[in-house]
Amino acid sequence: MLIDIQQANANAIAAIQASQPVLKGIGTALEVVPGMKKNLILHAGPPITWERMSGPLRGAVMGALIYEGLANTPEEAEKLAATDKIEYSPWHEHDGVGPMAGVGTASMPVWILEEQKGGRKTFCTLNEGLGKVLRYGAYSEEVITRLKWMETVLAPVLKAAIPLAPEINLKNMIAQALQMGDEVHNRNKAATSLLIRELAPAIVKTSFPETDKARVLEFMHSNDHFFLNLSMPAAKMMLQAAEWIEGSTIVTTMCRNGTDFGIRIAGLKERWFTGQAQIVKGLLFPGFSEEDCNPDIGDSAITETCGLGGFSMAAAPAIVKFVGGTVNDAMNFTRKMYEITDGESQAFQIPNMEFRGSPLGINLLKVCEKNVLPQINTGIAHKKAGVGQVGAGLVNPPLKCFEDALEAYVEKYCKDE
Amino acid sequence: MLKDFFGKKVKVINLGIASFAEDLRKQGVETVHTDWRPPAGGNKKIQALLDKVASWQSKVKSAKGAR
Helix, strand or coil: CCCCHHHHHHHHHHHHHHCCEEEEEEEEHHHHCCCCCCCEEEECCCCCCHHHCCHHHHHHHHHHHHHCCCCCCHHHHHHHHCCCCCEEEEHHHHCECCCCCCCECCCCEEEEEEECCCCCEEEEECCCCCCCCHHHCCCCHHHHHHHHHHHHHHHHHHHHHHHHCCCCEHHHHHHHHHCCCCCCCCCCHHHHHHHHHHHHHHHHHCCCCHHHHHHHHHHHHCCCCCCHHHHHHHHHHHHHCCCCCCCCCEEEEEEEECCEEEEEECCCCCCCEEEECCCCEEEECCCCCHHHECCCEECCCHHHHCCCHHHHHHHCHHHHHHHCCCHHHHHHHHHHHCCCEEEEEEEEEEHHHCCEEEEEEEEHHHHHHHCCCCCEEEEEEECCCCCCEEEEEEECCCHHHHHHHHHHHHHHHCCCC | CHHHHHCCCCEEEEECCHHHHHHHHHCCCEEEEECCCCHHHHCHHHHHHHHHHHHHHHHHHHHHHHC
16 A cells, blocks of 8 residues: 555644534434434443443433433433443544533433534533533432523523524634633633623523523533533544544544543544543542542543643643643643644644644654653543542543554554565 | 763763753763653564554655655
């Protein structure tokens, strides 16, 4: 095969740079997510069975079954979840992403993003806020009540507002947020504010009761992470542009399900390479210790895969107060990531590095050769189902998934060398 | 003394472990540290796989150049 890897990777990065994800609207998962079914539960990370699921993912599945009316109690839900009546699939195989446990089911409202010039769509549920929430594995009554309010009030109001607002180009919004101290993984304060600024006038123009409109605005305002569920599908859409370019060694997916960390490579169509999800080192909420922490979980590492999150920490020095480390560490993480990437983002620029483009296009070969792992910052879930978030911190993928991917790459392209 | 060992002023380029460079600097030795690590972290299996990719790419570039 006469494939020039350098050229294939340049093509992959050019495709990522050209992608322009815009906010199209809100839909119900069953109606808009490809392959969605009433008995299907979408989750974060690579494929996994109920038997191997970690506590927070199990908790989120149980909560989702109660939310869908398929079970009345956590005990009933746990029993049902283990049967073949319920099917599981990764969000990534349905053009979507899910933060932390990332559980998505038929009735849940989802953001719909579309390529500006038309065509591809990506999806993500709406962010519930911090603390006791489904995505951290909590399933108590307050969690289900909030999800129902999101389905019956938040989503309809936003769905009506989006067509009344100017087109929201999420790539541009993320680029602006980086100039304002976000990295749009664990710091979304600026991006959430920018989103509210665009949507608020349109929300006011809708015909919903004033109390509903006020509550929607208060909900968005009270949650600094509201934008995360847009930065993630935006990153997913940009990276999908590089799938599946023959011969390219660019990483298009990094994600975790709380048990396994999984990656996919542009030139190795749809194949998963997995290793053990690692323990996150970081800052824990009062009353919790490292023993309480579940291993790394969530699709949010799609931001790092796209040059954001841990790769853009130099743009977000304040984040160290949330995930740990020093401002100097944040600068060094970004500098280090240039060693394993092939490009620099044209859109995402880091002000305190003279507006250098963020490190973009993780090259599998460079990760293996330099033995430098991608830097991820992330939330930490309690390892037991039903508890929720216990902190936030820093983590790396296991080297094994990159080594396995390299082996598969050689097997496919150059085993006779 | 290290200086006397070579009979003249020593300048050092340190590869790898940074603390070696720090120790020399503390002794007044002019030292440049290079952040070098063995390819593939010294993993021979990975290095062999990377060599296959490099060999293939070398042939690809030659073939394209000959066109």
